[in-house]
Amino acid sequence: MDVKQVARLAHLDITDEEVALYTPQMADIVKYIEQLDELDTENVEPMLGGLTAEGEATPTIREDEPGGSLGQKAALSQAPSAVEGHFQVPKIL
Numbered sequence: 001m002d003v004k005q006v007a008r009l010a011h012l013d014i015t016d017e018e019v020a021l022y023t024p025q026m027a028d029i030v031k032y033i034e035q036l037d038e039l040d041t042e043n044v045e046p047m048l049g050g051l052t053a054e055g056e057a058t059p060t061i062r063e064d065e066p067g068g069s070l071g072q073k074a075a076l077s078q079a080p081s082a083v084e085g086h087f088q089v090p091k092i093l
């Protein structure tokens with residue numbers, strides 16, 4: 001993917017100088033990530049979570065129990081724009 005395309009998708013204005021600066025950086029990132037394809041993960045069990053900053057495993061599995069909901073009025077109370085009981089969002093096509 002090209003730097004100008006990424007900038008457009010992120011709604012960023014980017015100069016030609018910035019394109020020249022970020023293109024090799026982006027290529028290096030992609031090259032680094034592609035190294036993951038070379039790893040043999042055949043006998044590696046999937047992880048269910050991550051590690052804490054201290055390096056200790058964190059419990060990631062819990063019972064799925066229903067809880068109380070926020071309610072429409074409370075959910076919309078902090079919305080920047082609500083219309084007829086719904087969140088109003090920009091139209092994207």
